[in-house]
Amino acid sequence: MILLDLFIAFFKIGIFSFGGGYAMIPVIEHESVNHGWISAAAFADSVSVAGMSPGPVAMNAAIFVGYKVAGVAGAIAATLGMSLPSILIIVLLGTVFYKIKDHPVIASVFYGLRPVITAFILFAACRFAIQSHLVSSDIRKSVIGIVMLLIALVLLFYKKVHPLALILSFGVIGILGGWLMA
Template sequence: MMLLDLFLTFFKIGVFSFGGGYAMIPVIEHESVSHGWISSSAFTDSVSVAGMSPGPVATNTAIFVGYKAAGVAGAIAATLGISLPSLLIIVILGMVFYKIKDHPVTKSIFYGLRPVITAFILFAACRFAIQNHLVSSDLWKSLFGIIMLIIALFLLFYKKVHPLVLILSFGVIGVLGGWFMA
């Protein structure tokens, strides 16, 4: 029964979630914690591991939650549950969308979904930062982080700096900043 519950829950998440893996994280957390499969703090750890692992973050998180709940069989059930809707939906929508892709209503729907998806991703990022104490109560540390964020966005958007260069550079800057602010 647990395996069926895992499959159906993750199938439901897969069907009704839009915007990619990070936008699905709040829904996965709510369902996983409310079913008692994982604690909120363990879920935060699972998202960290899922983000560092190769592959989609939502699928990796589903694997982790399924494994915690019911071992290897649970990981398989959760993975199938979260992946199968996407496969089915993409095949069906691909056939339909090809015929209606230039219709004004279709374009309007996707335009309207953008801010909501952005809000889901921002919400997940904020919850993650708060739960992992990445947001500091020290004004200078928070201000330093905000300035680094603005500079990183500027370099990504306008200067087209490679993300790997930013990760390495800002890691060094973070270490140096940590020494000066300690």
């Protein structure tokens, strides 16, 4: 029964979530926490691991939750539930979309969805910042975290530093900072 529950929950997430992996994170968290499969704090940790793992972040988060709930079978159920809607939708709409993509109503729908999807991604980023204690009651840690965030953004936008280089270097900085603050 738990495998079916996982499949159905992630199928709903897969069919009703738009905007890619990071926009799906709040929906995955809501479903996972409400079902009692994982705590909000553990989910925030899973998003950290999912973001650093190869592949789509939302799928990695689904695999993590499924595995935590029911082992390998749970990971498979969550993965199938999450990916099946996309496969079906792509196959069905792909055959039609090419013919209607330039229709004014369709273009307007996509124009209207962009701000909402951007809001979902920003919401997920803010939730992640709060749950990972980037923003916390410890002002010193908050300031350091925000400065690191701004440096990372500058390096990404203006210096075009490879994201993997940032992950590795900021991980080392985090280790060194943890030793210095301990």
